[in-house]
Amino acid sequence: MITSNESISAKAATGIEGLDDILSGGLSRGHVFLLEGEPGTGKTTVALHFLMAGAQAGERSLYITLSETERELRQGAASHGWTLDENIHIFELTPPESLLNAEHQQSLLYSSDLELGEATRQIFEVVERFKPTRVVLDSLSEIRLLAQSSLRYRRQILAIKHYFVRYDATVLLLDDLTTESLDKTVHSVAHGVIRLEELTPSYGAERRRLRVVKYRGQKYRGGYHDFTIMSDGLHVFPRLVAAEHRGQYLRQQLSSGIAEMDALLGGGIETGSSTLILGPAGTGKSLIALIFAAAAVRRGEKAALFIFDEEMGLLFERMRHIGIDLSALQETGNLLIEQVDAAELSPGEFSHRVRRCVDEGDIKTVVIDSINGYQAAMPEENALVLHMHELLLYLNRKGAATFMTVAQHGLVGDMQAPVDITYLADTVIxxxxxxxxxxxxxAISIIKKRTGSHESTIREYRISKKSMTIGQPLEAFQGVLRGVPTYMGSDNPLLEDAPQ
Incomplete structure (x- = not known):
């Protein structure tokens, strides 16, 4: 058992890796923190993570509950596969059986002065008894109701804060915002404030995010961060900041394995760059991205495919018919394929998945198919562009070659993309x-390439059992990109019909 504060770390880890990263290591010891959010946002789960992290380090932890029973708390922990050990003490401030006692009913339900004083006395007594290093008080809404006025409530919170300071305990106050949600009394008293939010989209699962509102004397990662509550607990995905990640890599050209494609691209695609493949449905955007991924696997490199739009079995079958055996490539161990459900996945979690693959799997080629599906995960276009900017910049700095597809609306003539990210990409096909x-x-053309020269021609291509065949430049045609070209020459440069 750890008995001295000198033998424990300077920060009290919350037990949630992503949250500790946001908080630069955890909660400063000996201070009072506020964790606020509406019911169902995950406050109790965070609190249990916090207490279990302390128990694992040999610290005494105390959960003081005014709203839930000990049985409910233990059931909630069991739903995540947790067992609260002997270092975690649960104290019910108002045990359910006391409500049946007529003598207690009179003092608890009708005299707020006696209620508040009795509640405070019980809190102080249990702290004196256990002398915990970590304390959770759940919830402030009950104390606010007992206080009945803002002045008494503030005095009570200050009294609780100063009392805990004497024991050098790290305290987490939970507030469910069910009463006086605009009251910022505890914000000014607490050393730090963390807010949990739950958003309900028009379709799909709820989205949860958190924000550090305040943290005195400590630098933290600001802004909103996505999180999820899973069977094994709460997972936080810190907002990706590409500027924090810099790596050294050898810049080189990557071949597609198709000579005409490489000629269009001025030799190939460079590592540490992003490529956007733009076109209407059915033109072969996914195929071009997979051609580069398959070429990477054949070179002995690792590639990752994140598929938003297509069912995995259909994709495998379709690619097999045009000469790319994804199953065989996957069996080499160098091709990772993940099916992404846009209705169930937040952008922050997706960025975390991609980052984990690149960091842990040494992935050098990343395919995101498609940005249309990614946009479905976040309807706010401006935020989507910012997410993509950080993700692409991060992948570039890791030396990965990234391929993205965007399906445009329409078939010929003037077409529009649902989101314009052409300025983010280094190469646009x-x-x-x-x-x-x-x-x-x-027809295929390269309209942009930052990392070197490229052909400015337009070439016809055909998709067949031999994957992709690219013809000579269509120099005798005018208006190909408009959809109905005019023939200006004497020789026919179009590809001959081949057996399908």
């Missing part, structure tokens, strides 16, 4: 349908 000689054909 444009795909188009066009009509010629009574058939609908496909």
């Amino acid at each position: 444009l795909l188009r349908y066009f009509e010629a000689l009574g058939k609908v054909r496909r």
Whole structure:
């Protein structure tokens, strides 16, 4: 048993890796912190993480509950597979059986002065008895109701704060915001304030996020951070800040394995760059991204595919028919494929998944198919662009080659993308349908490449059992990108029909 504060760390870890990262290590010891949020946002789960982290370090922990019973708390812990050990003491300030006692009913329910004084006395007595290093008080709404006035409530919170300071305990006060949600009394008293929020989209699962509102004398990661409550507890995904990640890597050109594609790209795609593949539905955007991923695996490198739009089995079957065996590539161990459900996944969690793959798996090629599906995970376009900016910059600094697809609305002529991220990408590959000689054909062009020179031509391409065939530049046609070109030459540069 640890008995001296000198033998424990300077910060009280919350037991939640992502939250500790946001808080620069955890909660400063010997201070009072406020954890606020509406019912159902996960306050009790955070509190249990906090107490269990202390118990694992040999510290005494105390959970003082005014709203939930000990049985409910232990059931909640059991739902996450946790068992609260002997270092975690639970004290019910008002045991349920006392409500049946007529003598207690009179003092508890009708005399607020006696109620508040009795509640405070019981809190101080249990602290004297256990002398805990970590304390959770749940919840302040009950104390606010007992106090009945803002002045008495503030005095009571100050009294509790000064009392705990004497024992050098780290205290987490929970507030469910069910009464006087605009009251900022505890904000001014607490050393730090963490706010949990739950958002309910029009469709899909609820989204949860947290924000550190205040933390005296400590630098922390500001802004909103997504989090989820899973069967094994609460997981926080700190907002990705690309500026914090810098790495050294050798910049080199990556070949697609198709000579004409490499010629269009001025030799290939560079490591540490991002490529956007833009075009209407059915033009082969996913195929081009997978061609580069398959080429990476053949070189002995690792690649990761994050698939938003297509069912995995259908994707495997479709690619097999055009010459790319994803199952065989996956069996090498160098191809990671993740199906992403946009309705169930927040952008912060997605960024965390990609970052984990790159950091832990040494991934050098990343495919995100598609940004349309990613946008469905976050309807606010401006925030989406900011998320993508940080994610792409992070991947670039890790030396990964990133490929993204965006499906445009329409088939020919003037088409619009649901979100414009062309300025973020280092290379933009444009795909188009066009009509010629009574058939609908496909054209490819490179409209942007920051990392080197590229062809400014437009070439026809065909998708068949041999994957992709790219023809010569369509120099005799005008208006290919408009969809209905004019033939200006004498030789036919179009690809000959091949057996499908």
